[in-house]
Amino acid sequence: MRITQGCFSFLPDLTDEQIAAQVQYCLDKGWAVNIEFTDDPHPRNTYWEMWGLPMFDLRDAAGIMKELADCRRVYGDRYIRISGFDSSHGWESVRLSFIVTRPQEEPGFRLDRQESVGRNVRYSTHSYAATRPEGERYADR
Amino acid sequence: MTKPQELPREAPVEAIDLRHEFADLGIGAVLDQLDSELIGLKPVKTRIREIASLLLVERIRQKMALATTFPTLHMSFTGNPGTGKTTVALRMAGILHRLGFVRRGHVISVTRDDLVGQYIGHTAPKTKEILKKAMGGVLFIDEAYYLYRPENERDYGQEAIEILLQVMEQQREDLVVILAGYGDRMEKFFQSNPGFRSRIAHHIDFPDYSDAELLWISELMLQQQNYRFSPEARDAFIRYISVRKTQPLFSNARSIRNALDRIRLRQANRIVAKLDRILTADDVMSIEAGDVLASRVFASDMAAAGEGQ
Numbered sequence: 095m096r097i098t099q100g101c102f103s104f105l106p107d108l109t110d111e112q113i114a115a116q117v118q119y120c121l122d123k124g125w126a127v128n129i130e131f132t133d134d135p136h137p138r139n140t141y142w143e144m145w146g147l148p149m150f151d152l153r154d155a156a157g158i159m160k161e162l163a164d165c166r167r168v169y170g171d172r173y174i175r176i177s178g179f180d181s182s183h184g185w186e187s188v189r190l191s192f193i194v195t196r197p198q199e200e201p202g203f204r205l206d207r208q209e210s211v212g213r214n215v216r217y218s219t220h221s222y223a224a225t226r227p228e229g230e231r232y233a234d235r
Numbered sequence: 236m237t238k239p240q241e242l243p244r245e246a247p248v249e250a251i252d253l254r255h256e257f258a259d260l261g262i263g264a265v266l267d268q269l270d271s272e273l274i275g276l277k278p279v280k281t282r283i284r285e286i287a288s289l290l291l292v293e294r295i296r297q298k299m300a301l302a303t304t305f306p307t308l309h310m311s312f313t314g315n316p317g318t319g320k321t322t323v324a325l326r327m328a329g330i331l332h333r334l335g336f337v338r339r340g341h342v343i344s345v346t347r348d349d350l351v352g353q354y355i356g357h358t359a360p361k362t363k364e365i366l367k368k369a370m371g372g373v374l375f376i377d378e379a380y381y382l383y384r385p386e387n388e389r390d391y392g393q394e395a396i397e398i399l400l401q402v403m404e405q406q407r408e409d410l411v412v413i414l415a416g417y418g419d420r421m422e423k424f425f426q427s428n429p430g431f432r433s434r435i436a437h438h439i440d441f442p443d444y445s446d447a448e449l450l451w452i453s454e455l456m457l458q459q460q461n462y463r464f465s466p467e468a469r470d471a472f473i474r475y476i477s478v479r480k481t482q483p484l485f486s487n488a489r490s491i492r493n494a495l496d497r498i499r500l501r502q503a504n505r506i507v508a509k510l511d512r513i514l515t516a517d518d519v520m521s522i523e524a525g526d527v528l529a530s531r532v533f534a535s536d537m538a539a540a541g542e543g544q
Contacts, residue, residue, distance in 0.1 A: 151368055153368070153372060154370040154372065155371075156406065156410075157366070160370075
């Protein structure tokens with residue numbers, strides 16, 4: 095099941111050229127660009143691991159594409175996303191976030207129903223990948 | 236303007252109107268501006284002219300669908316103090332940007348402290364951070380020889396040098412590195428880091444200015460600050476230049492700038508000394524011979540002449 099989080103996730107995967115163009119858009123707007131990765135793509139898992147520090151004061155996307163290449167070399171089997179953080183007053187939040195790398199196989203989620211008191215049913219989403227320990231979830235697929 | 240690789244692929248053409256292409260790129264304007272704003276510096280201007288011609292030819296080759304590689308543009312500026320190395324480096328970014336060799340045209344100016352860390356493992360992230368910031372523009376490393384400290388074998392400068400060399404080689408189209416420093420020390424630096432010398436395509440030596448050029452520079456500086464020499468002051472300043480050149484610690488245009496600053500102080504003092512009068516714009520703009528001749532440079536010259544007798 096293809097994960098759809100952030101921008102562009104219903105489109106075909108972006109090429110490096112397209113990613114660089116989006117990153118350049120962020121930089122031109124003065125946003126700090128971050129690279130984050132995870133192997134737990136649960137929709138409520140908002141805090142992904144950061145690759146290095148947020149990149150402030152950059153002018154050109156080439157630097158970020160270099161970092162992305164480095165990140166892919168290490169964590170290429172996981173989800174990697176790029177986000178643009180707008181620090182200007184009144185925004186102070188992430189303005190753009192999109193997935194740039196995903197595992198070859200995405201097993202998707204199972205919906206668990208738990209019967210609770212009365213006729214209540216509690217739902218939870220359970221990632222099939224997350225049954226395995228962290229770091230081994232996508233490695234050998 | 237886009238850089239050569241980004242040009243849309245069109246059907247290869249057989250013949251190209253060179254003059255039209257030249258005008259299209261605006262190279263002429265860039266070169267004219269350079270000639271009018273920088274005095275002297277013949278070797279520098281020649282090299283920029285060559286780089287500009289190369290770009291033109293590269294574009295034409297691109298249109299004719301001939302294989303091209305991105306030229307190496309890393310530079311090393313050597314020369315005595317005050318010969319305009321920093322000024323030219325800062326301007327170079329703009330020139331390369333207008334010629335389409337760098338994408339953004341900004342300059343990140345750094346020295347040793349910005350690249351080299353203070354403890355193990357600190358240098359690499361620091362250097363990479365700076366390199367990322369400089370991507371798409373020019374990284375200007377002033378007094379580059381401080382990066383390498385042979386007297387301390389545990390110095391982290393070497394690590395910064397290795398990272399720099401790697402990026403200079405692999406990401407030539409993303410970044411232009413300009414090193415600057417005094418001639419003899421840069422020579423030693425290159426001897427101990429032969430990798431650097433071979434990765435830098437343009438070694439440009441900045442010559443010392445001649446007396447006439449220094450006078451020209453001083454008049455340009457004064458003009459920018461809305462001052463001017465009276466004819467006698469100009470003669471005095473010509474003498475000042477020739478005397479100052481023989482004295483120790485002469486640093487070309489920088490010495491001239493400092494001399495002019497002191498002359499302005501003396502001029503202000505002279506004006507304020509006589510309070511009971513009506514000043515005109517002409518009075519506050521003009522520098523008199525007395526302002527120049529009061530300089531300590533002449534005093535020591537006299538003393539030296541006196542001792543000679």
